[in-house]
Amino acid sequence: MSVTSDPESDRRAGVSTRTLLLACLPAVAIGVLIRLWLVHTPLVRMNADEGVTGLQAYEVLRGNFRLIVAGNEYGSTTETYLIAPFLAFGGGAWPLRIVPTALSVVAAYALFRLARPIFGRVPAAVLALIGWTTSGAVTILFLRPYMGYTSGYIALITALALACHAMRTDQRLVRTAAFAGFAAGFATWSHPIFGTVALLALIAPTLYRRRAVRRWWLPLAAGGVLGVSPWLLFMARNGWPASATPVVEASYTERIIRFIAELLPRAFGLRNELGEDWVGPDAVAVGVAALLIIGSIVGMVLLVIRKGRQALPILVAGVLAFPVLALYSPLSNIADGRYALPFLPELLMGLGAWLLLIPERIRDSPWLVITVPMAWMLSLCVPVVHQQAGWEWIDPNTDAKRMVSELESREIRYIAGDYWGAYLVDYLGAGRLQAAVHLPVRFEEENATVNAADPSEVAFVYQDGQVPYLRMPADHYQMMDLGLFDFYVPVRGVS
Numbered sequence: 001m002s003v004t005s006d007p008e009s010d011r012r013a014g015v016s017t018r019t020l021l022l023a024c025l026p027a028v029a030i031g032v033l034i035r036l037w038l039v040h041t042p043l044v045r046m047n048a049d050e051g052v053t054g055l056q057a058y059e060v061l062r063g064n065f066r067l068i069v070a071g072n073e074y075g076s077t078t079e080t081y082l083i084a085p086f087l088a089f090g091g092g093a094w095p096l097r098i099v100p101t102a103l104s105v106v107a108a109y110a111l112f113r114l115a116r117p118i119f120g121r122v123p124a125a126v127l128a129l130i131g132w133t134t135s136g137a138v139t140i141l142f143l144r145p146y147m148g149y150t151s152g153y154i155a156l157i158t159a160l161a162l163a164c165h166a167m168r169t170d171q172r173l174v175r176t177a178a179f180a181g182f183a184a185g186f187a188t189w190s191h192p193i194f195g196t197v198a199l200l201a202l203i204a205p206t207l208y209r210r211r212a213v214r215r216w217w218l219p220l221a222a223g224g225v226l227g228v229s230p231w232l233l234f235m236a237r238n239g240w241p242a243s244a245t246p247v248v249e250a251s252y253t254e255r256i257i258r259f260i261a262e263l264l265p266r267a268f269g270l271r272n273e274l275g276e277d278w279v280g281p282d283a284v285a286v287g288v289a290a291l292l293i294i295g296s297i298v299g300m301v302l303l304v305i306r307k308g309r310q311a312l313p314i315l316v317a318g319v320l321a322f323p324v325l326a327l328y329s330p331l332s333n334i335a336d337g338r339y340a341l342p343f344l345p346e347l348l349m350g351l352g353a354w355l356l357l358i359p360e361r362i363r364d365s366p367w368l369v370i371t372v373p374m375a376w377m378l379s380l381c382v383p384v385v386h387q388q389a390g391w392e393w394i395d396p397n398t399d400a401k402r403m404v405s406e407l408e409s410r411e412i413r414y415i416a417g418d419y420w421g422a423y424l425v426d427y428l429g430a431g432r433l434q435a436a437v438h439l440p441v442r443f444e445e446e447n448a449t450v451n452a453a454d455p456s457e458v459a460f461v462y463q464d465g466q467v468p469y470l471r472m473p474a475d476h477y478q479m480m481d482l483g484l485f486d487f488y489v490p491v492r493g494v495s
Helices: 009-013 017-038 048-061 078-087 094-119 121-132 136-141 149-168 173-190 192-201 203-208 213-238 252-267 282-307 309-325 344-357 366-380 382-389 398-409 419-428 444-452
Strands: 414-417 434-437 458-463 477-482 485-490
Touching (some): 017 121, 017 382, 078 094, 094 149, 094 344, 121 344, 121 366, 136 252, 136 382, 149 173, 149 203, 173 192, 192 203, 192 309, 203 309, 282 309, 282 344, 309 344, 366 382, 398 419, 398 477, 398 485, 419 458, 434 444
Parallel strands (some): 414 434, 414 458
Antiparallel strands (some): 458 485, 477 485
């Protein structure tokens, strides 16, 4: 099987770097506007998972350096170290938005570097821009600092790119193997789902280089150990991690069906975030989803046919990801877009393969960069956001900020109750509060401190309508209905 790369398409088309960057500007502008819109809708209201990331970032500033997500036995803390310097200048929502947004740009560039040797710069720029603002669900995810997700996604794309490079050439093979191993190891530390797909991508070059023990196997293994070393160190201290408990029960077959019928349509902007509704007429949305999913998988095969063995890692990882990731029972819960990320680079590359069938003069034209990503964003990102949020422009965190203000005005330092409320308020308190939750407990010492505090000094927060578990009679609290939360503030002087 021959190898055909197309790094000369830019020169053939006469596309300068300046022209290419200018052609990217319209799609970049739309992507920025969509993000500004999203952060002013309830769809990107801050939540407790983000609060935990922020709280761990505050710990970094205090000299407490965690290797794994607090309260977990897996999941990297990369994002906390990146956010911590911003928290030194101020808290709130903005540090939690800047870092994942910057990481999403890095992810888009990584996708560009994966696609460029195969398609050339112009189609690679198209895929990178689409990958940056694929849909409402994916763009929302790129605005949230979920630990290990965007960083793991970048590591996965890097491993894919290096696997393809190892199939193209044996030049500097030792370095390629070492970096590929490190990327796969780092992806595994970030989250096992990214590490799994990264390892699937390395099957093809490892078989192809099966006799290159010193030039491939050894540096690959060494890089892998180095990349996953933070998790190995954690396991050396705490033992082998237990399997995560699934939030939603589903069989192996049901998980595969959900990947295809729910997760990927949501990732392509055809199903609502956290909902079951299709975007637009159901028949049209189902048809478009089927076209994109089938087209991307068939496109991976086409990519191997047209570009040779360099595309094999994409095909192997893209096809095997479905049956292998379905082995993870926690992936039964696919309500948002985060579990779509391991599939996304391969699917986008598969869709990109169809660009190989259009004439070269069109494929290498900067007009392709101007039109295709803009059309994608306006048809597969804007409608799903509008269907869920309308043309709103609000501060979605007003209720949480009001709870913090109430606590500060009453000089209450302790907050307890539901996970989704307590840790969010704790983060927005910028180190002035301490929180205790029922489950899952992320910070044991804080939990113990709050549980030992005088009940008259502890406020409670629960999700709207949830049965509260209070430490004093109900008439000892002033209850406030604040949007999604019921807030219980102790009334002093009541005996």
